Amino acid sequence: MVQGWQYLADHDTLTRLSFPAGLTVAGGLSLVVGFLTPIGAATIVLTALGSELAWSRAPIGDLLHASAAVTYLAVVAAAVGLLGPGWFSLDRLIFGRREIIIPRSPGPTKG
DSSP states (O other): OHHHHHHHHHOSSOOTTHHHHHHHHHHHHHHHHTSSHHHHHHHHHHHHHHHHHOSSOOOTTOTTOSHHHHHHHHHHHHHHHHHOOOSSSHHHHHHOOOOOOOOOOOOOOOO
């Protein structure tokens, strides 16, 4: 979120990187407040990997300059998206708690 905000604050005109920077801010904000967590995490993963695989690099002041940092960010965002929102999140207040019930597997059948 900070990286996207930093990029948007440094540039006055719209460029081709303004939309991904805005997505980064929106995805980071959704993860911070816990609203639409899977969508926010997917947005962060896609923009992080997109910035890593892009032909041009981000401007000076890039917080995610190293490939390891971008990979780490993508992995952590994917983990948060797959695990779901935490106890202190808007998703829990709106959609309620979800409990996964794993049924017991029947034993081997005698035949």
